[in-house]
Amino acid sequence: MGKSTKTVDTDAGEQGGDYDTKKRFCSVIAKPLADEKLCKKVYKLCKKASKRKQIRRGVKEVVKALKKNTKGICILAGDISPIDVLTHIPVVCEDHKVQYIYVPSKEDLGAAALSKRPTSCLLVLPKPLKGGEGDDEDAKEFAEAYAEIEKKVKSAQVVF
DSSP: OOOOOOOOOHHHHOSSOOHHHHHTTSOTTOOSBOOHHHHHHHHHHHHHHHHTTOEEESHHHHHHHHHTTOOSEEEEETTOSSGGGTTTHHHHHHHTTOEEEEESOHHHHHHHTTOSSOOSEEEEOSSOSSSOOOOHHHHHHHHHHHHHHHHHHHHHOOOO
């Protein structure tokens, strides 16, 4: 009788998904690409930064912050199409001595930034721009996570 059933593609639509599957959709210029373990840590850092309002989201906002010499860690999605949207950001990051790293999925990056939409790039700030440190224990926990990710991103950085 007129019942329709929807089939759900569990592999592509799954939030967690398989790292290797997502990695296949990355662009060839997405280097340095975070490994699976580092990706999880980066996503956790993004979530904490978003809750503390220490984040810049989107190409326009990130470039504007970088041009104002804002320091932080830049996280770029490797599966953006067309990739030309992002190609200038690593150059700007290198000019301003800001660490950057690619992650395989724009959907996961958007979810980690507590956004309903996929996000192409984020700039995680080490300190809030305008006062409001908040909970002292929470600030200490964020600072430790930030320092750990910064060290790992620096070691993964490609040197020319």
